[in-house]
Amino acid sequence: MTKHKEQNCHNTYTDWAVIETQFDPTQLHYKETVFTVGNGYLGTRGSFEEGYLGAMGATLIHGVYDDVPVVHTELANCPDWLPLVVIINGDRFRLDQGEILSYRRQLDVRRGVLSRDVRWRSESGYTVDIHLERFASLVDQHVLALRCQVTALNFEGKVEIQASINGYPDNQGVMHWEWLNQGDVTTDEGAHAAWIHLRTRNTGIELGMATRVTVSDANASVRVSGCQGYPSLAATFPVQSGQTVTLEKLVTVFTSREEKAPAQAAVDKIKQQPNYATLLSAQEAAWEEVWQSSDVVIEGDIKAQLAIRYNLFQLLISAPRHDDTVSIPAKTLSGFAYRGHVFWDTEIFIQPFLIFTQPDLARNLLTYRYHTLNGARRKAKDSGYKGAMFAWESAGTGDEVTPRWVPPADDSEELVRIWCGDRELHINTDVAYAVWQYWQATGDDAWMRDYGAELVLDTAVYWGSRVEWNPKQEHYEIREVIGTDEYHEHVSNNTFTNRMVQWHLEKALVVLDWLHKQYPEQAATLEGKLLVTLERQARWRDIISNIWIPYDPETGIIEQCEGFFKLEDINLADYEPRTKSMQTILGIEGASKRQVLKQPDVLMLLYLLRETPGIFSDLRTLQANWDYYAPRTDITYGSSLGPAIHAALASYLNQPEEAYERFMQAALVDLEDTRRNAKEGIHAASAGGVWQALVFGFAGIRINDTYPQAKPHLPKGWTRLKFKLQWRGEWYEFDLRSEEVKEELGQMEDNTNGKSAEHKPEIQGVIFDLDGVLTETAEYHYRGWQRLADEEGIPFNREANEAMRGLSRRDSLLLMLNGQSRTEEQLEEMMERKNRYYLEFIKDVSPADLLPGAVELLDELRAAGIKVGIGSASKNAQEVIQRLGISDRVDTISDGYSVTRSKPAPDLFLHAAEQLGLAPEHCVVVEDAASGVEAALAAGMLAVGLGPVERVGVAHVVLPSLEGVQWADLLAKLSHVERSVHVQVR
């Protein structure tokens, strides 16, 4: 088995935020996917406001499909609402010119806000800090907000910001829009706004988008500019060195799917908007509410913690909130792959998460299927059958939109025939399965009566006509299908399909029976409309009894399809190491002739039927089939749908390491681009599968005795797993601890007379200073200052450097200058120069630069469930942590960008504690500088001082260094500290 790929994706993970610490043009497209924001109406890829050569930006809106050859239809890339051109005294801000002095991008999934901080020097030498923030409002789905702050660091002059709508978006070269009109208006408050009105070329969907720009600076002027198809508002600011200017760009968007006159609606709405800060507050409140239901807490594994939240965030921003005629595409609204088409991915992989935490959203998605029943009926009819057969790939109408032919992966000229639209029939049972799950979990009888029943019954009618009687074998069968394992495209009697059809017909009869009892009128209506005659029902029963399902009672192994065991066997290890799918290696023909699976098929069946009584939900059956099929499944480069399911199954089979490896493979597929195709969009099915692996696998949730119960198997190191499920209108909260933690808690319970539920260990987090504590970058700083001092002819040495410990860059410089006068501009230039030298020097930082004892202590803390933060005055902390290789051992980083006041002010540590979600009194600070220890004490935290008593003696505990320090010992020492003695004791 291959470990999931580790690559340098320049990501840092905290509880709630993905942080990118370095801009790498080779990761441009994958990161655009990762930093997607949205609100259930639209999704916007994380491309840059200022543009970048070859960028693949996109704003996709649910249901805005337009025709395209071969693949029939696709979500049209909508006008780009991001463009901001920032011109610094004539130099245009662009990352491929000038110099990036520092860089940080952060997606805060708790609030749905993407932000970026760049310090950039233009070709002419003007240096600016640029802060950008954006979000798609969850409160009002037609509102988008962007804020840009520019600080002039070393010049005075003019900053111009052009805020535009780009009405020429394309889908990887395909243009879907034609221009209708555009114009501009002034709001009652005197703000300028511009708008554009477009229409899709083939489907005639109209779109209106408006943008409004406001500036706080009274000296700034805003004017309307722009050209045909590219409305624009330009603001010009006079700036002084050190001054910050702020521009707010709000955008509204409507389509003719919601409003007859979408451009007018966009203009009306833009006029009504409050300012950015007000919108942001509302955004934060709305997301807090969503997370109340859907959050999952993992303790002891910060990477897994962020990954699960990230995956859920991407699902939550893709699920339509106010529209039940659309559904979640395979790549959500975050990329072009699969053209915005909807697959079984939604019903089987994504729906469980929504059914159990956001049932209203789940219902929207299922109602979409109801609205596409006529398309499904056309598909059934066109292939000569009755009833409804859902499209393998579905879009606006529900008609089949799977391409029949696609260009080959290699350079050969012959097209490849795609058979899924003709033969991958299990989608029909998958939809029925999701309907059933939703109904069971919610008890939403009204919806089942009005929508679900018709859907389950008419698809059953299809099966009744599709299933064939084999007179020789005397059983029913289904010939010429594709199972879930798409490596075998021309098979008969795929067991997954046959058994799920059996299940489907059983449920159809149950639904019909229920309807007769509860809503006899509706039963009669549907029987008449769908011709569910007694004869048909009798045939269904006959099929249920006599459909062929191959199962060897001796071995317990289920044959995937007729003749599967006669195919040539394969040993996947023979092909390792590899970076391609087995189908690519063997060819389409080659793979189809071997016992190699793209993704679970029999195992998928067992997973879906895990709670359906019978031999298929027997653990021994699972074990036998796991042993047979798992080694034959291309779990690394086959389908991305596989790993999460394998994780859940491995968890049932008590294989925690395998389970965890598969889980992380699925959880990081986008965040770390483990399959190298994240650029094409979020792997939505995998994201849903991750939640299932966690809830049904690790937590072992089963619906026993009519409500959900847990039987957890937490991965090693996880100390806690906490989430909520809704069942029949009630919320069930699960707060699961690892055995070790439980034991520990148990002991504490003894000590505290059983108040375990309320109990919190006193010390919950440790905040480390960076330089001099975890690493000696102080040396690199020294070298930077020394070089600067030499160039400036200022006396400087190591001793002088020592005095700078813990000081901010500016304070350090002032200290070095020792009262010599410099203009602000000169100061900025010198700080920047020193930093440039420092950055050059720290390019060499590596894990070898960790101070002795550091990594061991971090690991102990992780194991003990103690959160770890960094509190460093450095603006390069992110990069240093990255280079030290301890990103995954750190939960949050507070750095020179986080707060204004530097140590000894307590702000930095308070910021870190807040990021960790901890009260100051539950945090310990480890510091080597006097000012740092002071700051810790001022923050009301416990302080551990490293170094001589003369320097750090005011700390609660003083140690020479971290070498040999064990957490248990340190904890013991700290627990004896009198909290009241938070005063200088020297």
Add this chain to the structure above:
Amino acid sequence: MTKHKEQNCHNTYTDWAVIETQFDPTQLHYKETVFTVGNGYLGTRGSFEEGYLGAMGATLIHGVYDDVPVVHTELANCPDWLPLVVIINGDRFRLDQGEILSYRRQLDVRRGVLSRDVRWRSESGYTVDIHLERFASLVDQHVLALRCQVTALNFEGKVEIQASINGYPDNQGVMHWEWLNQGDVTTDEGAHAAWIHLRTRNTGIELGMATRVTVSDANASVRVSGCQGYPSLAATFPVQSGQTVTLEKLVTVFTSREEKAPAQAAVDKIKQQPNYATLLSAQEAAWEEVWQSSDVVIEGDIKAQLAIRYNLFQLLISAPRHDDTVSIPAKTLSGFAYRGHVFWDTEIFIQPFLIFTQPDLARNLLTYRYHTLNGARRKAKDSGYKGAMFAWESAGTGDEVTPRWVPPADDSEELVRIWCGDRELHINTDVAYAVWQYWQATGDDAWMRDYGAELVLDTAVYWGSRVEWNPKQEHYEIREVIGTDEYHEHVSNNTFTNRMVQWHLEKALVVLDWLHKQYPEQAATLEGKLLVTLERQARWRDIISNIWIPYDPETGIIEQCEGFFKLEDINLADYEPRTKSMQTILGIEGASKRQVLKQPDVLMLLYLLRETPGIFSDLRTLQANWDYYAPRTDITYGSSLGPAIHAALASYLNQPEEAYERFMQAALVDLEDTRRNAKEGIHAASAGGVWQALVFGFAGIRINDTYPQAKPHLPKGWTRLKFKLQWRGEWYEFDLRSEEVKEELGQMEDNTNGKSAEHKPEIQGVIFDLDGVLTETAEYHYRGWQRLADEEGIPFNREANEAMRGLSRRDSLLLMLNGQSRTEEQLEEMMERKNRYYLEFIKDVSPADLLPGAVELLDELRAAGIKVGIGSASKNAQEVIQRLGISDRVDTISDGYSVTRSKPAPDLFLHAAEQLGLAPEHCVVVEDAASGVEAALAAGMLAVGLGPVERVGVAHVVLPSLEGVQWADLLAKLSHVERSVHVQVR
């Protein structure tokens, strides 16, 4: 046989200009093709500067190919250099809003200038005259020029003109460009210029375009505006009512195919440009030189005259002048069909025109084939053969780019396999044929030695390996090919192919022999490089002797391919009337099983070999095969390549009516959109075929005794056909007259002692006033004035109206006002109002409104070879002529737009004479108004006055009306006029 479709295309034809008199949105795309301008480097479709919803504009540059799925590669639509947004006091000029009060668009092919005059009233009621002109410089292929003049008619205020480059062009929805950079500069003269730098997404071809705006008005201000991808310059003019403002927009363009830094090159060049007028003068001189060689004069058929010039113009602007690595695509540079790919159309249909009139351009096209030899070698090798096999569809590299699969015409989902790239092998002989033709016509031995020989020989090597020996039949054969008739895709021994291969191998041996004698070193080099061994040469000789060419000596009929006569026979008359091709009606399979041809195949062979001695150039063979194949050929809706060839052949066979019908079908295929697909681009092969039908058909040009000689068969009504051919460096001028004219000339020769060559009949043109002469629109004018007068409370009656005869609109109004004072604005409004009424009234004008005798006289004049002009003060003359149905009887229209001074100034008639290319003394004016007669006399013309002597008595001849007037009589009367009596005789 179906007549070519007559439709109302709102076209008027003069000697040199296509004039569109009405804007019809349903003809938008077809007219964009018709009004294409270009210069051999690029072509720009005739879309509007101000844009129009759904417009399909394009600027295509030779060789700028980019990748595209399925069809491999296409010419990328380049940035649009046309955009001009004209804003009239805040109202944006657009034809779909406001009101079009008058409209005329004109392509003057003599100078390569497209112009448009629109009188437009904005929604707020501001009325303007807008005159637009554009051309692509033939002098400097990187320069494009546009001029816009706006006259404020009824307001004062502000006119803003935004001149832009649209960097977001698409190929019917596909976008090929990525933005690299843009900016602006100021020229030494202080003019503003903006530029953009783009790159094709896949092939990485860079493009730089710059634009410069200059205004003559000192009060106007120009500023740089524009957004990313859409650089723009905006000029603002304060205007008074009646004032005209002018903006010149020059554009330069380079690609990295010519310049390493194309954006810099564009900027450098834009700075050097003189003004529009200077560029236009140079343009006129350059085109005059081109027409010196390439013009064709037809007298007696104005429609044919304009059509031939139009077709030649479209070829001349498509032929690369300074690049021998590109060739003319099937749709030139004027449309998206066939993606800019090059077919046999170039060598077989277009090349003869160029070989005989512009041999340098012909050589460029052939050298393109030489440069693509490596692609042809790859194609041969890939299919398992030796030598070089040219691509059926060829683009930048010469690799085969025929799509293998295309979407079906109907809605079915299965793709259609296109076999031409695999099997339509005759392209290989077609190229060799053109090489041979070029060599024969020019005697360009150096080119033949360095380029042509290798091309002819390596393609012969292919044939040597491709031709198979059939041991049973004991002959050579070529199996599995497609002939020129593409209705039969899987045939063997297509006679066209077999015979042309035989011809090809014969010529290869001739070339080799010549090379040995003249350039033995090159002979040795090529024999070594191409492995033209003695063995191979022997095989060529064997193939020449023994390749199977089915020919029945008894009937003279040649079977199109093996088994053709066994296919089901067809009677095309059974399917009439139809509007679809026979393949569409019968299906691909159905057509392939019947004896129905898409286009000439055996007949094409006989056409190509018409001068090759043997039975195939025997007229009896042609007659027999014509009788067999012509009735079975889908000449109306099959290939557009067919009609011109049928025209030429019918001419040989002395079937002048059939020949003329086919000729006009080909000549008008774009001008009148007879096949309803002109929107996809110019039918270049047809255009070349039209010249061949004319020169080789009607003029009967043969190369006898080593120089070209004529054996003319002029169509009925044609009095003269005149053109030049170059043969071996000498020019041969052909000035052919119809029998009747020759007879007449003969008589005249007698009279003038044989000075025939210099003789011109004294009266060569008649210029008619319109109102009161050809029609009584005077009545409609009267009604317009009467209604205006009534509304204004001014006394008016028919008598007062009579006094207005011949006066301009303004003078008429002033007469009516009889000294009453009005502001200029009021005058304009009143003129416009009257005109609106008049336009309403004349909507009813029809041929029935022609005055008695008019059409008969016009027909007589046409038959006599007398040119006809209209000289009318009306601004609606074009439209009236159109509605009267006499457009094709009129050679030129001079109207209220043509000159400034109205009658009795001579300007209008002088203008008409100039348009007719006649000296004033050879013109007669027919007038009903005193001022008109005066004008005629002032112009030095003979005058015929219609009406009472009191009114028109000063005319040379006075008649009551045209009723019963015969040209011979009138001519007799006029010939007795003493020319000196050009004075008032009353």
